[in-house]
Amino acid sequence: MGLFNRFADAAIENRYVIGEREARRTATRTLIIIAIGVFVAFTIFNPMFFPSAVLIIYNSLSAVMILTLVIAYYVVGTRYYLEWAWLDFLIFVLMSIAVVILMASLAQTEDTTGTSFLGMAVINLGIAFVYASIAFVANVRWFLAWAVSVMLIYVSYVALVDIPVFPKIYMIANVSIFLTFALFVNWDIDRRARDVFVANQALDAERQKTEQLLYNVLPQTVAKRLRAGEAVADSFADVSVIFVDIVGFSRLAKILSPGHLVEQLNNFFSVADECADRYGIEKVKTIGDAYLAVSGGTASGDQGARAAINFGRELIGAMQARAEESGVDIKLRIGIHTGPVVGGVVGSNRLAYDYWGDTMNIASRIEGAADANGIAVSSATFFECGGGFDFDGPENLMLKGVGDTEIYRLKMQDG
Known part of the structure; x- marks a missing residue:
C-alpha cells in the first residue's frame, strides 16, 4: 500500500x-x-x-x-x-x-x-x-x-x-x-x-x-435453513423420480483400465449434470454407476414428469454422441415414477439432501425393466405428462418388491 x-x-x-x-x-x-x-x-x-x-x-x-x-x-x-x-x-x-x-x-x-x-x-x-x-x-x-x-x-x-x-x-x-x-x-x-x-x-x-461448496452439496434453500439451525424435513405429494443406470457396467469395468473407467464415469455424470441444469432437474446423488435425480422436489420447483422425460431423452442422445467420439459405447437405462416422497437432511457429517419413500423404490425397479438406451415410466408418470410423447402400449410386469406394475416405454426414435 x-x-x-x-x-x-x-x-x-x-x-x-x-x-x-x-x-x-x-x-x-x-x-x-x-x-x-x-x-x-x-x-x-x-x-x-x-x-x-x-x-x-x-x-x-x-x-x-x-x-x-x-x-x-x-x-x-x-x-x-x-x-x-x-x-x-x-x-x-x-x-x-x-x-x-x-x-x-x-x-x-x-x-x-x-x-x-x-x-x-x-x-x-x-x-x-x-x-x-x-x-x-x-x-x-x-x-x-x-x-x-x-x-x-x-x-x-x-x-x-x-x-x-x-x-x-x-x-x-x-x-x-x-x-x-x-x-x-x-x-x-x-x-x-x-x-x-x-x-x-x-x-x-x-x-x-464455503457457501459455494455447501450449495454444490445441498440446494441453496436447504443450506440456508440448516445454517439457521432449522431441522430440514419436507413432504412432497407429486415428485417424478428418475433413476439412470449404465447397462453392462461390470463388463465395462473388465475391459477398461481403472483410469479410463473413471474418466468415462466422470463424462457420464458431467453430461447428466448439464442436462439436469438445462431442464431444471434436481440431482440427488450418484450411487456407483447410477444417477438419481428428481423433478418437482425442493430445488426443482414446479418441474414435473415432462421435464423428467425430456431430461432422460436428451441424456441418452448426448451419451450416444459421446460414444461416437470416444469409441466406448455406453448405453443407459432410465426409469421414472411419479408419486409422494419425503425429503430431508439427516445426520451431522457428510450432509446431503435425500429422498425416501415407495416412489424411490418403484422408480429404481422400473429402471431395471427399461431397455438399453430406453426410458420406461410408470402409469402415474405417463398420465402426469399429459401427452406430447409417443409411448408403446402399457405392459404389466411383476417387479421385485413392488408387485404387478404397469409401465410404458418411450419410443426413442420419435424423440
Whole structure:
C-alpha cells in the first residue's frame, strides 16, 4: 500500500473508502457534536474572563463556527460524504479560516488572558491538527494536503513577525510536534483499517467458497435453513423420480483400465449434470454407476414428469454422441415414477439432501425393466405428462418388491 496506504486497484480503493467512511460515520458525527459542545461551553464561560466588546465578536464568530459544524454534521450523513473524500478538505479549510479570524479577534485580550496571538495559534493549531487527524477518514492524502498547507502558512507568518529568532523556532517546533503526531495518528488509523478491510475481504472470499461448496452439496434453500439451525424435513405429494443406470457396467469395468473407467464415469455424470441444469432437474446423488435425480422436489420447483422425460431423452442422445467420439459405447437405462416422497437432511457429517419413500423404490425397479438406451415410466408418470410423447402400449410386469406394475416405454426414435 505504500506511504499513502492506497490499494493499487481503483475499484478496491473506492470500496474501502466508502465502506470505512460509512463504518465511522457515527463516530465522525460524535466528534462534530463534541466540537460544537466545546464552542458552546466557551460561549457560556467566556463572560467571566473577557470584556463585553470582545464577547460580541467572539460569540458572533462562534455562532458561525457552530453553524459550519452543524452543516458538516448534515453532510456526513449524506451519500456525498461517502463518495467525495475532498469534502473533508473543504470543511477544514473553512474551519481554519474561521479559527484564524477568531484568534485575531481575541488578540486584543492579551492583557486579560496573558496569551498572545502567536501563543493562541500554537494552542489552536495543535488542537486542530489532532482533531483533523481523526476527522479525515480514509483520507490520508487530503489530510496531508490540508495540514501541510496550514503549516506552511503558519511558518510563513511567524517568519515575518518582528520577534526574536528563538521564540520563532520554539513556536514552530511546538506546532511541528503536533503536526507530526497528527500525521502519524491519521496514517496509522488508516493503515490498521486497511488491514482489517483486507482481512475481511479474505474472510468473505473464504465464506463464499464455503457457501459455494455447501450449495454444490445441498440446494441453496436447504443450506440456508440448516445454517439457521432449522431441522430440514419436507413432504412432497407429486415428485417424478428418475433413476439412470449404465447397462453392462461390470463388463465395462473388465475391459477398461481403472483410469479410463473413471474418466468415462466422470463424462457420464458431467453430461447428466448439464442436462439436469438445462431442464431444471434436481440431482440427488450418484450411487456407483447410477444417477438419481428428481423433478418437482425442493430445488426443482414446479418441474414435473415432462421435464423428467425430456431430461432422460436428451441424456441418452448426448451419451450416444459421446460414444461416437470416444469409441466406448455406453448405453443407459432410465426409469421414472411419479408419486409422494419425503425429503430431508439427516445426520451431522457428510450432509446431503435425500429422498425416501415407495416412489424411490418403484422408480429404481422400473429402471431395471427399461431397455438399453430406453426410458420406461410408470402409469402415474405417463398420465402426469399429459401427452406430447409417443409411448408403446402399457405392459404389466411383476417387479421385485413392488408387485404387478404397469409401465410404458418411450419410443426413442420419435424423440
